[in-house]
Amino acid sequence: MTHEIIISGFGGQGVLSMGKILAYSGLMEDKEVTWMPAYGPEQRGGTANVTVIVSDEPVSSPILSSYDTAIVLNQPSLEKFESKVKPGGTLIYDGYGINTPPTRKDIDVYRIDAMDKAAEMNMIKVFNMIVLGGFLKVHPIVSIEGVLKALRKTLPERHHHLIPMNEEAIRLGMEIIRKM
Amino acid sequence: MAEKEVTLMKGNEAIAHAAIRCGCDGYFGYPITPQSEVLETLAAEKPWETTGMVVLQAESEVASINMVYGGAASGKKVMTSSSSPGISLMQEGISYMAGAELPALIVNVSRGGPGLGTIQPSQADYFQTVKGGGHGDYRLITLAPASVQEMADFVDLAFELAFRYRNPAMILSDGAIGQMMEKVVLPPFKPRRTEEEIAKECPWATTGRIGMRKPNIITSLELRSEEMEQNNLRIQAKYRIIEKEEVRYEDYMTEDAEYLIVAFGSAARIAKKVIAIAREQGIKVGLLRPITLWPFPYERIGQLGKQVKGILSLEINAGQMVEDIRLAVNCSVPVEWYGRLGGIIPEPEEVVDQIKKMLI
Numbered sequence: 001m002t003h004e005i006i007i008s009g010f011g012g013q014g015v016l017s018m019g020k021i022l023a024y025s026g027l028m029e030d031k032e033v034t035w036m037p038a039y040g041p042e043q044r045g046g047t048a049n050v051t052v053i054v055s056d057e058p059v060s061s062p063i064l065s066s067y068d069t070a071i072v073l074n075q076p077s078l079e080k081f082e083s084k085v086k087p088g089g090t091l092i093y094d095g096y097g098i099n100t101p102p103t104r105k106d107i108d109v110y111r112i113d114a115m116d117k118a119a120e121m122n123m124i125k126v127f128n129m130i131v132l133g134g135f136l137k138v139h140p141i142v143s144i145e146g147v148l149k150a151l152r153k154t155l156p157e158r159h160h161h162l163i164p165m166n167e168e169a170i171r172l173g174m175e176i177i178r179k180m
Numbered sequence: 181m182a183e184k185e186v187t188l189m190k191g192n193e194a195i196a197h198a199a200i201r202c203g204c205d206g207y208f209g210y211p212i213t214p215q216s217e218v219l220e221t222l223a224a225e226k227p228w229e230t231t232g233m234v235v236l237q238a239e240s241e242v243a244s245i246n247m248v249y250g251g252a253a254s255g256k257k258v259m260t261s262s263s264s265p266g267i268s269l270m271q272e273g274i275s276y277m278a279g280a281e282l283p284a285l286i287v288n289v290s291r292g293g294p295g296l297g298t299i300q301p302s303q304a305d306y307f308q309t310v311k312g313g314g315h316g317d318y319r320l321i322t323l324a325p326a327s328v329q330e331m332a333d334f335v336d337l338a339f340e341l342a343f344r345y346r347n348p349a350m351i352l353s354d355g356a357i358g359q360m361m362e363k364v365v366l367p368p369f370k371p372r373r374t375e376e377e378i379a380k381e382c383p384w385a386t387t388g389r390i391g392m393r394k395p396n397i398i399t400s401l402e403l404r405s406e407e408m409e410q411n412n413l414r415i416q417a418k419y420r421i422i423e424k425e426e427v428r429y430e431d432y433m434t435e436d437a438e439y440l441i442v443a444f445g446s447a448a449r450i451a452k453k454v455i456a457i458a459r460e461q462g463i464k465v466g467l468l469r470p471i472t473l474w475p476f477p478y479e480r481i482g483q484l485g486k487q488v489k490g491i492l493s494l495e496i497n498a499g500q501m502v503e504d505i506r507l508a509v510n511c512s513v514p515v516e517w518y519g520r521l522g523g524i525i526p527e528p529e530e531v532v533d534q535i536k537k538m539l540i
Contacts, residue, residue, distance in 0.1 A: 020188075020361065027188050027363055035188070035361035039214060040299070061453035062360050062446070065527035 001056050003141045004064055006081055008049035009073030009097065014128030019050035022132060024150035025142040026054040036062040047076060054141050071135055073097050073115075090138055092177070094131065101180070110138055112177040118169075126169035133173025144170055186365055191331040191357040194364050195261065195287055196221035198335035199233070203370040204285075205256035206234040208247035210266060213299040214355035215289035218261045231372055241266040245273030245286075252282035252348075253398040255378040255385030257339055261287035263355075264305050265296055268313065274348055275314025279400025281384075281415065283342035285335065286320075287351045289358035292523035300523025301355035303445060304497035309352050310474040310504075317412055319419050321349040321426065322473040324444040328362035336367055345422055346384070352473060354496065356446040356525060428471035429480055433459075437466025439539050440484050442505050443494040444470050446525070451494050453528040458535060465535065473501070478508040485509030490539035494531060495519040514539065 005022070009015045019035055026033040036051040051067075053059045069090040070081040074097035085091050087106045096115035114130040117123070123130070136142065147170060151163050189197070196218050199207060209219050219237060227233035238244040244260045251258035262270065267288045277284055288309065292302035305313075309322050321341050323334045334351050342349040379387045386396050402408040430448075433455055434440065443451040448469040458465040468484055470477050485491065491513060493502035499517035506515045516538040520526045 023361060024188050027186065033188065033361075033363060036356065037359055039355070039359050059362070060456065061450040061528050062356060063450055063525045063527060064453075065529040 001141070002059075003054050003069065003139060004067050005052045005054075005069045005071065005135075006049060006064075006067045006084070007052065007071045007073075008047070008077035008081055009094075010044075011046040011048045012044040013048070013073050015048040015073065016050050018128040018132050019052045021129075021147060021150055021154065022052050022054070022135075022142065024154055025146040028146045028149045028153070029142055031055060031142075032057060032059050034059040034062045049077065049081075069135065069139060071131060073131070075099055078102060092131070092135055092138065108138075109180040110134065110177050111180050112173060114173060114176070117172065117176055121172070123165070123169055123172075126166055129166045129169035130173035130176070133170035134177035135173075136170065137174040137177050186363050188361050189328065189364055190217055190359055190361050191325070191328045191353060192217035192289060192359070193221045194328050194332040194366070195335060195351070196225065197366050198332040199259060200225060200227045200231060201367050201369050202336040202339060203231070203257060203372040204233055204259055204335075204339070205372055206236070206247075206251045206258040207260065208236050208238050208244040208251070208258065209260045209262065210238055210241050210244050212263045212266045214291055214301070214358050215261050215263045215287070217358070218287065218289075233372065241269040242273070245270035248284045248286070249273055249277055249280070249282060252277060252284040253280070253386050255382035255387055257283075257343075257373070259285035259287065259335075259339075261289065263288065264290045264293050264302070267305065267308070271308075271314035274320065275312075275316050275318060276400050277348045278314070278318035278320070278415075279316060279411075280398050281346040282348065282398065283339070283346050284348045285338045285342060285351065286348060288353065290352065290354045292521065298523035299355065301357075301359075301446060301525060302496050302521070302523055303354055303447060303519075304500070304521070305352065306473065306495070306497060306500040309350055310476070317416065319347070319422070319474055321345065321347055321422060321475075322352050323349065323428075324352050324471060324473050325357055326445050326448045326469065328357070328360065328364045331357060332364050332366055336370075341426060343381070345418055347418070347422075352445070354446055355523075423475040426472060427475045427477050427479070429477040430467075430469040430471060431480075432467040432469065434466035434468060434484060434487075436464055437484070437487065438464040438489050439466070439535060440488040440491045441465060441467045441494050441531075441535075442470070442481060442491060442501065443467065444473060444501070447494045447496050447519070450526060450528055450531065454494075454531045454535070457528055457532050461532075463535065463540065470501075476504050476508070478504070481505055481508035482510070485513045488513060491515045492531075492535055492539060493517045494526070496525060497521065
């Protein structure tokens with residue numbers, strides 16, 4: 001199994017940390033992982049994207065031209081990455097950030113209204129974990145337990161009380177994602 | 181962090197952790213993207229409280245490299261890191277260290293140039309590194325890591341080679357390897373050498389004249405031409421030994437290869453994906469990855485040149501290593517170049533297309 005993912009959105013949406021948690025979760029389950037950010041002069045509101053590869057074999061190129069899954073959280077990201085999803089692959093988008101929905105018919109398109117739900121439930125800080133939950137519902141490449149283990153490992157102890165809220169967000173994402 | 185633990189970190193962070201663990205005595209550097217995490221990680225780890233390693237942010241790259249010169253002259257295991265424009269500033273110091281035969285580690289996490297360029301990844305410092313960025317007849321032992329694991333492993337190796345041959349060594353990486361996170365097993369802890377051990381292992385070092393031995397003088401200056409020629413000849417003889425003994429490379433699917441990619445560092449990672457795609461299409465491509473860029477694996481590439489129908493030098497620059505590959509095969513087989521410039525990284529599919537266009 002090799003799953004090649006691009007996560008893309010605005011700076012500040014938690015794109016890079018979502019990728020990091022996914023990669024760390026893969027590590028917790030003894031998989032090979034690569035996390036490759038499109039780094040730049042970082043700023044809130046700028047563009048941010050990260051490639052995450054989770055595999056049972058050593059990862060070759062961290063730079064890819066096509067992806068098994070694209071998770072896009074704003075319109076520019078959709079425009080950039082819709083065409084780069086492999087035929088038969090998956091595209092997940094957040095309804096709040098997308099005005100013109102994807103049009104491809106040869107891929108599976110999912111919508112997750114994570115931003116709206118996060119605002120409604122006062123969970124903006126874990127918006128990215130709602131999205132991650134949605135992705136893991138579609139492609140359970142790592143388990144929720146793996147993600148929680150990764151959070152325990154990566155979060156400083158003083159933030160461990162936030163882990164249940166993250167778990168809740170993942171489970172919420174799993175509920176609200178829907179196939180288009 | 182427990183030993184042998186598998187963890188996830190950036191290439192730059194791996195450099196910093198490996199430096200502490202291999203008994204490095206001092207790091208002197210100045211921040212620059214995309215390698216600032218080296219200094220940041222060292223500052224966060226505070227090794228001066230544990231191993232006693234000195235970590236200092238100097239006022240400039242020129243100051244950093246001269247602090248490295250000073251530390252190395254006293255036999256200490258010292259290093260610096262920077263990115264392309266910063267490494268350019270260090271060239272005088274690097275030439276002086278090669279001239280004074282001082283061991284040290286310089287890490288270049290390179291970015292797109294020329295000039296201030298871009299902060300995105302690039303391999304355009306190949307010429308500067310292996311053909312001598314500073315003045316004079318000197319060489320830098322150069323290791324090119326292709327993974328976060330190798331970023332960690334090559335720190336100790338670079339120091340080992342630098343001390344064995346009393347010559348500066350460079351880890352030539354790029355923004356992609358520096359910034360990406362992968363699994364890594366950090367090397368085991370090695371204590372820093374004691375003053376006595378340094379005096380014993382580095383009898384040339386300026387460690388203080390214990391027992392009124394003859395003074396050790398560390399300098400690259402020698403105004404008498406006859407003496408200076410002898411110094412040069414001695415250094416050149418050392419380089420010939422390094423060229424004979426220290427060539428390192430990785431063969432990947434070359435046994436049945438009809439076409440060969442030669443690529444180092446992050447380009448070699450891309451090449452492995454290119455090979456997977458090409459082989460699905462029935463094109464037998466292999467990879468020769470130079471691990472040491474100097475000494476360069478001329479001999480192995482020469483052998484493969486007799487086996488394959490064509491070679492592609494895949495570089496994230498305008499074609500620099502391609503010259504060394506052509507030397508290695510001595511016109512026995514076509515050698516083409518493909519790459520992208522200014523911080524753009526070639527994508528695997530586009531390289532497959534280029535192989536079809538240029539070699540088949």
